[in-house]
Amino acid sequence: RKEVEQDPGPFNVPEGATVAFNCTYSNSASQSFFWYRQDCRKEPKLLMSVYSSGNEDGRFTAQLNRASQYISLLIRDSKLSDSATYLCVVSNSGGYQKVTFGIGTKLQVIP
Amino acid sequence: EAGVTQFPSHSVIEKGQTVTLRCDPISGHDNLYWYRRVMGKEIKFLLHFVKESKQDESGMPNNRFLAERTGGTYSTLKVQPAELEDSGVYFCASSQLGQGAYGYTFGSGTRLTVV
Numbered sequence: 001r002k003e004v005e006q007d008p009g010p011f012n013v014p015e016g017a018t019v020a021f022n023c024t025y026s027n028s029a030s031q032s033f034f035w036y037r038q039d040c041r042k043e044p045k046l047l048m049s050v051y052s053s054g055n056e057d058g059r060f061t062a063q064l065n066r067a068s069q070y071i072s073l074l075i076r077d078s079k080l081s082d083s084a085t086y087l088c089v090v091s092n093s094g095g096y097q098k099v100t101f102g103i104g105t106k107l108q109v110i111p
Numbered sequence: 112e113a114g115v116t117q118f119p120s121h122s123v124i125e126k127g128q129t130v131t132l133r134c135d136p137i138s139g140h141d142n143l144y145w146y147r148r149v150m151g152k153e154i155k156f157l158l159h160f161v162k163e164s165k166q167d168e169s170g171m172p173n174n175r176f177l178a179e180r181t182g183g184t185y186s187t188l189k190v191q192p193a194e195l196e197d198s199g200v201y202f203c204a205s206s207q208l209g210q211g212a213y214g215y216t217f218g219s220g221t222r223l224t225v226v
Contacts, residue, residue, distance in 0.1 A: 004153070032212060043202060043217035044154065087154070091212050097167055098144065099212045101154040 001026055006088050006102035014110050017078050021105045023071040023088030032091040033064055035073050037084045038104060044087055047073075078109045113137065115218035117203050123224045129191040132221045136185070136205030143186050144206075144215075145178060149199040157201075160186060161208070172197075193225045 005024045013019045025033075033050035048055060050062040050071055061074040071088055088102035116135040124130050136143050145157040157176070158168040162183035171178070175194070180186040190197050201221045206214035 002153075034212065043219050045217070046215060049213065089212070093211075097211060098156040098159055098170070099215075100156070101146075103153050 002102075003027060003100045004088055004090050004102035006105050008103050008105060010106040010108050012108045012110055013078055015078060015080060017109075018074065018076045019078055019107065020075075021073045021086055021088075021107075023073075023102055025069050025071070025088075025090045025100075027090070027092055028069060030069075030090045030092050032093075032099075033071050034089040034091075034099070035060075035062055035071075036087040036089055036101075038087055039084050044101075047086070075107075078107075080109050080111060083107055083109045115203055115205050115216050117201075117218035117221050119221060120219065121222045121224075123226060124193055126195055126225055127192045129189065130193055130223060132188045132190075132201050132223070134186045134188070134203030134205075134218055136203070137216055139207065140205035140216075141183065141208040142206040142211060143180060144204045145186070145188055146202045146204065147199050148202070149196070154202065157188075190223075193223075195225050198223055198225045 003026050035047040036044040037047045038044045048057050048062050050064045052064050054063045059076045063072045085104040085106045087104045089099050091099045122130050141162050143160040146154050148154045156170040159166045160180045163180050177189045203218045204215045
């Protein structure tokens with residue numbers, strides 16, 4: 001079983017739609033959680049950290065459910081520029097050392 | 112502020128040859144990490160330096176891979192001899208001490224192709 005599981009997609013959604021991505025992790029001792037964004041042939045970039053209380057950044061909302069070992073990312077009012085691969089990232093060491101990446105979920109926003 | 116710089120951006124070598132990848136972290140970033148993405152797979156951790164010391168090298172695939180970080184500044188990752196399965200994109204990331212993944216900045220990667 002993979003440490004971090006994601007549906008690779010692709011998710012094809014029209015502009016303005018709301019889309020949600022999910023991710024599950026296998027290690028119950030995991031401490032820190034992140035969503036990264038990766039554009040084609042580019043490096044990953046931190047989108048947001050994920051906290052148990054949930055957090056929001058503009059059109060993006062991230063949620064963590066420790067009991068179910070489940071992380072989600074919600075994107076509202078999708079823009080063409082949101083097209084990218086979204087990587088679920090987990091750390092077992094409070095984020096202070098290595099992290100484990102999911103395979104990534106590809107999003108394509110269609111005009 | 113200059114970002115994390117990696118070079119070369121692309122490298123094509125023959126099986127059995129040697130390749131050295133270089134990473135220049137953001138100035139003042141004591142943490143330096145190497146990751147690799149093999150086509151169709153997840154990005155995987157290779158190793159972590161704190162200054163010039165190897166903190167964790169549990170992800171290094173085998174002894175054909177050698178990483179160094181001279182003087183705690185730039186880092187090199189040497190593959191000798193290269194095998195076909197070493198093909199992939201090698202990413203370097205750096206962060207300040209105490210920040211770890213909360214402050215990761217990735218370089219744009221080196222795309223290695225072994226033929």
